[in-house]
Amino acid sequence: MSDRExxxxxxxxxxxPERPEGGNAARRRPGxxxxxxxxxxxxxxxxxxxxxRSLRLGSPRPRLxxxxxxxxxxxxxxxxxxxxxxxxxxxxxxxxxxxxxxxDYVLAAERGEITDRSGVALATSVDAYTITADPTLFxxxxxxxxxxxxxxxxxxxxxxxxxxxxxxxxxxxxxxxLRYVVLANRxxxxxxxxxxxxxxxxxxxxxxxxxxxxxxxxxxxxxxTKRVYPNGDLAAGILGWVNxxxxxxxxxEQQLNKDLTGKDGKVRYAQSGGLQVPTAGSTETPAVPxxxxxxxxxxxxxxxxxxxxxxxxxxxxxxRGYVIVQDTRTGEILAMANAPGFDPNDLSQASxxxxxxxxxxxxxxxxxxxxxxxxxxxxxENAATPLTHVVVPNRLHRGDRLFQDDVDHATWNLTLNGVxxxxxxxxxxxxxxxxxxxxxxxxxxxxxxxxxxxxxxxxGLNFPGETKGILAPADKWSTSQQYTIPFGQGMSLNAxxxxxxxxxxxNGGVRVEPTLVRGTxxxxxxxxxAATPKKTRVIxxxxxxxxxxxxxxxxDDEQGTGGKAAIPGYRVAGKTGTANRVDPxxxxxxxxxxxxxxxxxxxxxxxxxxxxxxxxxSGSYFGGQICGxxxxxxxxxxxxxxxxxxxGAKAANLPVTFTP
Numbered sequence: 001m002s003d004r005e006x007x008x009x010x011x012x013x014x015x016x017p018e019r020p021e022g023g024n025a026a027r028r029r030p031g032x033x034x035x036x037x038x039x040x041x042x043x044x045x046x047x048x049x050x051x052x053r054s055l056r057l058g059s060p061r062p063r064l065x066x067x068x069x070x071x072x073x074x075x076x077x078x079x080x081x082x083x084x085x086x087x088x089x090x091x092x093x094x095x096x097x098x099x100x101x102x103x104d105y106v107l108a109a110e111r112g113e114i115t116d117r118s119g120v121a122l123a124t125s126v127d128a129y130t131i132t133a134d135p136t137l138f139x140x141x142x143x144x145x146x147x148x149x150x151x152x153x154x155x156x157x158x159x160x161x162x163x164x165x166x167x168x169x170x171x172x173x174x175x176x177x178l179r180y181v182v183l184a185n186r187x188x189x190x191x192x193x194x195x196x197x198x199x200x201x202x203x204x205x206x207x208x209x210x211x212x213x214x215x216x217x218x219x220x221x222x223x224x225t226k227r228v229y230p231n232g233d234l235a236a237g238i239l240g241w242v243n244x245x246x247x248x249x250x251x252x253e254q255q256l257n258k259d260l261t262g263k264d265g266k267v268r269y270a271q272s273g274g275l276q277v278p279t280a281g282s283t284e285t286p287a288v289p290x291x292x293x294x295x296x297x298x299x300x301x302x303x304x305x306x307x308x309x310x311x312x313x314x315x316x317x318x319x320r321g322y323v324i325v326q327d328t329r330t331g332e333i334l335a336m337a338n339a340p341g342f343d344p345n346d347l348s349q350a351s352x353x354x355x356x357x358x359x360x361x362x363x364x365x366x367x368x369x370x371x372x373x374x375x376x377x378x379x380x381e382n383a384a385t386p387l388t389h390v391v392v393p394n395r396l397h398r399g400d401r402l403f404q405d406d407v408d409h410a411t412w413n414l415t416l417n418g419v420x421x422x423x424x425x426x427x428x429x430x431x432x433x434x435x436x437x438x439x440x441x442x443x444x445x446x447x448x449x450x451x452x453x454x455x456x457x458x459x460g461l462n463f464p465g466e467t468k469g470i471l472a473p474a475d476k477w478s479t480s481q482q483y484t485i486p487f488g489q490g491m492s493l494n495a496x497x498x499x500x501x502x503x504x505x506x507n508g509g510v511r512v513e514p515t516l517v518r519g520t521x522x523x524x525x526x527x528x529x530a531a532t533p534k535k536t537r538v539i540x541x542x543x544x545x546x547x548x549x550x551x552x553x554x555x556d557d558e559q560g561t562g563g564k565a566a567i568p569g570y571r572v573a574g575k576t577g578t579a580n581r582v583d584p585x586x587x588x589x590x591x592x593x594x595x596x597x598x599x600x601x602x603x604x605x606x607x608x609x610x611x612x613x614x615x616x617x618s619g620s621y622f623g624g625q626i627c628g629x630x631x632x633x634x635x636x637x638x639x640x641x642x643x644x645x646x647x648g649a650k651a652a653n654l655p656v657t658f659t660p
Contacts, residue, residue, distance in 0.1 A: 104180075104266060107266060107267055108130075109265065109288055110225050110262065111246070111261060112259065113292045113293070114292070116295055116297045117297060117332075118299070122234070122239055122295070123229050123239050124227075125226065126226055127223070127226075128186040128187060129192040129224060130182060130185050131183045131187055131220075132181065132220045133183055133218050134179050134218045135171055135173050135181055135218075138152060149167075151213075151215040153168045156219065160187065162184055170182075185245075187221075199219065202215070228345060231299070233306075233342060234299070234303060234306060235297060235302050236341050236342050237356065239252055240252055240254050240255075240344070241253060246261070248260065250355065250464060259290060259293065263288040265286045265288075267283070267284045267285075289523045291520040291521060293517060294520070294521065296327075296333050296516055300637075301634075301641055302334075302335040302337060304637040306323070306341070308337075309322065309339045309630060312339075312629075312630055313613060315619065316613060316621075317617045318614055319615040320338065321612060322358055322495040322612055323359075324496055328507050328607060333516050336359050356465055359494065360466040360467070360494050360495070361467055362495070363470060363494055364612075365489050365579045365580065365582065366593070366612075367488040367489065367623070368425075368487060368488055369488065369501075369623075371420060371575065372501060372502065372505060372597075373446075373450055373453050374432050374486045375550065376449060377445060377446055378432065379543045379547065380449070380539045380543045381445060383434035383435055387658075389413065389660075390416055391411060392414055392424050392430070395426075396426040398429060401479075403429060404425070405422075406423070413658050414658070418655070421554050423561050423575075423576055425487045428486050429483050429486055440474070440482075443477055446474070446486060447471075447477075450491070451471070453500075453504060455471050456469055456491075459514050460533065466494070469491070469492045469494060469497060488579055489579060489580060495610060499609075499610035500514055501597070502575075502599055504538050504539075505547050505548060505551075508544050509538055509540055510536065511537075512535050513535075517530045548599075548603070549602070551573035551574055552573050554574055554575050554576065554598075556572070560656075562576045562628050563624070564625065565631045565635075566632070567632055571600065571603050571646075571649065571651055572602055573599055573600070576595070576623040577623045578594055578621065578623045578624075579595070581593045590615070591614075592615065593614055593615075594612065594613045594626050596611050596627035596628050596630070597609070600635055601647045603647050607635065607638050609631050611630045611634070
């Protein structure tokens with residue numbers, strides 16, 4: 001076609017109107033309602049220009065089938081993967097996602113208060129924070145530095161008061177997926193404020209200085225509570241303390257830990273970069289507060305007892321001392337003081353020897369205060385009366401030993417009342433010998449009374465670390481024990497047991513198990529009283545009244561050993577004690593146990609006070625001299641506090657001696 005001359009193009013002229021094929025109607029000029037003219041028909045194939053060829057396309061169906069197949073396979077793959085993620089392995093992927101996204105922490109239940117009998121707080125809880133961290137936020141990937149944990153530990157250690165190296169280990173744990181560690185428990189709000197201020201300062205500096213890294217951004221805080229003791233060391237031996245894990249470490253805190261603790265709650269929330277994601281929601285199981293515990297203790301009487309024994313222990317340069325104050329009718333303990341004590345708010349300053357409650361944990365030989373039990377057995381068994389004549393020589397040979405009183409004397413002509421008033425060991429041995437026809441029989445009778453008074457048994461308090469003392473069966477008593485036990489040597493007890501003996505006499509011969517807890521108050525505010533203490537009759541009311549009159553002679557008679565315990569206006573019953581002391585370190589006798597026990601008013605008893613001091617090394621060591629004044633001081637305070645009036649009755653004034 002390139003050799004041929006191209007066809008000439010005709011210049012179009014004016015269009016001629018087409019002749020309509022129809023009639024006159026077709027010639028009408030088109031109007032608004034006219035039908036559009038038909039397009040000219042295509043020329044027949046023969047009229048097409050020469051040389052043009054027709055292209056015949058292949059069928060598209062095979063290609064469409066292949067594309068559809070490919071798309072189907074892709075969709076099947078997606079569906080299979082979707083089923084695997086959402087159905088087959090859904091729980092595994094959800095758990096993995098939750099592990100990386102969600103944080104769980106415990107909502108510590110508020111620990112219940114411990115109060116005295118009037119509701120005065122002795123132990124309570126205040127707001128605090130447990131300082132935590134997310135170790136994954138201290139990695140190089142997060143901070144872009146290698147020593148993030150070291151820098152953070154250097155800043156935090158002085159604030160938290162913990163070891164810096166220990167913090168580094170927590171912030172760089174062996175488990176790289178660990179998201180939660182505790183840096184310090186129960187820190188004050190002031191400590192958390194310091195950390196927040198530090199984080200804020202580093203953030204501000206990082207916004208202007210690109211080289212600054214906020215290395216403590218991953219430090220968080222969980223609200224909790226901290227145990228505090230508003231009265232310092234007051235009643236610390238009773239209360240105990242709470243350890244770093246929030247559990248009771250001694251005393252009532254340990255004994256009633258389950259009631260005081262309550263039930264922890266739980267919070268779960270989504271986090272990102274160490275911050276909570278508000279829009280992701282959270283779940284919370286609220287904590288249930290612990291119950292409040294109301295003790296039988298009277299805070300004011302406790303203070304008086306603790307102050308008195310602390311001063312005397314210091315003055316006598318003694319190892320320790322204890323004072324028990326008990327309601328004779330109910331068995332409730334109004335005070336239980338130890339010296340030296342400790343401050344449960346700061347155990348770092350406490351010595352191991354002062355921790356605990358020595359008044360129930362120490363076992364020691366009581367000495368002459370135990371003679372009241374021997375006299376009770378003699379009177380109850382009708383072996384003698386207060387007026388029975390007892391001839392007391394200067395020395396008495398029994399078994400393999402030669403016995404004597406605390407002072408050398410000519411032969412004393414004493415009544416049984418005088419034996420108790422002058423605290424004669426020899427006279428007590430002679431009286432105890434009247435309990436049976438033979439010595440073994442007498443031993444067995446005395447042993448039975450000692451057991452009834454609670455010696456060799458737990459008091460019933462269920463107090464942590466309490467000792468039940470040592471009292472061998474009568475048939476196991478050595479040759480010397482069968483003569484020393486009647487005057488309080490060769491057996492042991494604790495201070496609470498000793499006080500309980502005198503409360504039993506004061507209560508008309510009925511022993512009431514000592515109690516320390518009045519009841520508990522739950523989160524609902526309902527008060528649940530403690531179980532009624534067990535009561536056991538030990539001696540008759542007549543014997544108890546006679547004993548009370550004999551104990552008055554110890555204090556009121558000029559020959560008695562307890563004159564320093566006398567209280568003007570009140571009838572006082574009491575007994576002194578000075579025992580050889582077994583040194584806990586060597587197991588041998590060294591020093592003395594000085595004591596005084598009694599109750600008032602003697603003719604209508606309301607209160608028992610018992611005092612003991614271990615190993616006084618300065619000044620007198622006689623019980624009447626150093627414990628008698630403590631008895632007087634504490635008893636006077638307790639009588640006034642409880643508004644116990646004098647009875648106004650005259651003392652019995654039983655004779656101490658007789659004329660042969």
